[in-house]
Amino acid sequence: MARSQSIASRIRFFSFLLVTLPLCVSLLTFAVVSRILVVGGAHHDMVVELQHHKLTTERWLNEQLQSITFFAHTGISDLHDTAALQQALRVFLNYHTSFSQVFYASPDGSLLTGPELPVPINVGDRGYFQKARQGLPVVSPVLVSRFSHNPSLIFCAPLPFADGRFAGAVIGVTDLRTLDEALLRLHRRQNDQSFLATADGYLLTSRLQENTIILPRYNPEGIPVTRTVLPPEDSLSTPHFYRNTQGVYVLGVRLAFKSGQWLLVQERPVRAMLGGYSWIIAMTMAGALATAALLIPFLLKAGRRITGPIEEISTMSEELTHGHYDKECPYLHTADMPPEIRRLYDNFCFMAERVSQQMRDLEHLSFCDTLTGLHNRRHLAHEGTRTITACTEADLPCSCLMLDIDFFKQVNDAWGHDAGDMVLQSVARTISNAVRSKDMTIRMGGEEFAVIAPATDTASAFSLAERIRRNIESTPVQAADDEIRITISIGVADMGGAPIFGTTQLDDLLAKADRALYQAKKKGRNRTEIWSEKLIAAAPDG
Structure with missing residues (x-):
């Protein structure tokens, strides 16, 4: 017996959930809020510090320029x-x-x-x-x-x-x-890193990360050529995490100065930033686990008082929960069962039998045309692809016949829809009698039929089509006191080469046969036409 399906297991599960879910939600909320506060605080500190670095750098540049200017004048x-x-x-x-x-x-x-x-x-x-x-x-x-x-x-x-x-x-x-040394002296934290870069992402000053000094390289014209990863433009207002050039996951901010030509960038490794935060979360999680370990045994003890009396009955009924629709209800000795359990068993067996029968009926109806007894388009979509795939893998031909009753509307107009239904049933019987058991006969809709003939080349398919056409032509349908003579047009196509129409071999085969059918109707009806590439542009009549 699968213990996870028992009432006792469910009570244990919900008892565990009752304890752990509030703790987990609280822990998750605390972790998210704490992370937001830690990241927000770090981001604010970095923005303030970077603005200070910018002011200090601009002041240093101005001081040097003022010194040169003062010297030039005095x-x-x-x-x-x-x-x-x-x-x-x-x-x-x-x-x-x-x-x-x-x-x-x-x-x-x-x-x-x-x-x-x-x-x-x-x-x-x-x-x-x-x-x-x-x-x-x-x-x-x-x-x-x-x-x-x-x-x-x-x-x-x-x-x-x-x-x-x-x-x-x-x-x-x-x-x-x-200037590089001046920036290094401005760091308040050991793991922080500030550097200058151009607006398009080239390193101007060296940077130290993970005990590695990265020196910028320049070409002979003084243009920097060392690329670096930059924080997004909105990094001053929104915290952004990314992997820098060394692959370290960092929080970064950037600030433009010198008329936008330079960017002052500061990065802080996430591992260093969240080190204390991770310790707090670990301690909080340990406290939550200790609380759960104390509460769960009391809840389980209370649950056993509820599940004990009905555990034997649930053991007998559990097998039924795994039954399939095509299986009979298992026998149980009900003489000594309480009336509530006996009614549960009887009702379950009755409903299982009804559901099983309804499922069989629905499955038959979903793949069958009720008027003619042939397969429908849903069956074609389900089994047609499987048939074509099997022929392809076995390197066998496969052909399709697309059949359409000639002037069927005139039959309905002249003799009524009941006579039309009789004509459809007669055609369906004639087609079914002419094909093999392994061939698939489908009513596509209205007066249109299709036959999927595996292991059949074009010549054999044409011969089959002509036999069907002649049989239908020679088999009149009796409607009241009238005899209705009907003919049929047929298009034949075989599977070969890459699909021209649609996306699958089945779509392509049906489309080719449909165009051949259109050609048969165009040439006067009551005939069979074989697909050829000259029919690519042919448009089936809708």
Whole structure:
């Protein structure tokens, strides 16, 4: 006996459910709410921290630009004294360690003073110098330094003559690693990672993840080529989780600055973020399991008091719950049964027998045409595909005959629908008598019939069709005092090649035979036509 089907098992199940379901729902609610609070709090902290990083980074950039601008306006007294100019640049570098080099460029862009140059360099075509000519101090995009060959930022400030004319520019070069180190110092959490990237997802500064340092790579023109995964655009308002370039599942936020050219990104590993949360959930789950372990034994003891008296009766009736419709009700000795159980048994056997008979009747009706006794379209859909598949696997031919009574409407109009029904029954008998037992005969609907003939090639199918046609033509139908003579048109097709019509071999075979039937009617009726490819465009009359 399957204990899971017994009343005792159900009571045990619902007792277990009564205890565990509230605990599970409470635990799940607590876990979801706690996760939302943990993630929401972490996301808020990261947004605030990232905004602070942005302000700090922008302040650092502005400070460097202001230092270069201030030096350009106050630190150079005589442009013609090369030694003094060199000395001023050295003093500036000594007090501003964030710059790796500083130069003076003449009005045409030639670098005249600064570190010793291996070759003459002219920056007149650079965008930052052209802006300096317009009197604007500027911070360049990331460029590859011609001296260190490292990615760098250029801070450029115009240098005016006393009369306001452009006297050149002071150019400060900062290695991008300086900004990188500044970002690393801003982290409040050990596992957090901040980095700069371009708006289209290329890494500008290095990043540290899982004890691995990822350094950005640049091409000779200073364009970054190291791709990185970015948080979605709405990450400031909505928490988003994703796998970063190292495959670590992180919570990420991003903030655009420098007129949208750069993105400041911060990531926090989910494992580190939810470490404490997971411990709390584990402890809460342990408490819930301990509560369930205390409550369930008391409920089971109360359930046994209910199931004990009826357990023997449920054991006898359980076999019936697994019966099938085609089996008789099993015999049980009912003499000593209580009247309620006896009535349950008798009623069950009566209903099982009725249901079994009704199911057999319904199954027969669902696959049979009640007027002619032939199979219907549902049977064709169910068994036709199986027949064609069997022929295909056995490499046997299979043919289809599509038959339609000629001028059947005139029969109904002239002799009435009762006579029409007699004609349909007569045609059905004639077809059934002509085909083999393994052939499938179907009434498609109205006055149209079909025959699926397995292991039958085109020539044999044509011979069968002609035999049916001649038999029908020579078998008049008696209707009252009249004799109704009828003829039939037939289309023949065999299975072969890829389907042309529909999606299955059955659809294709029926469609081909239907078009051949249409051709038979078109040529005068009372004839048989065989499918050929020239009939592809033929349209069956609806």
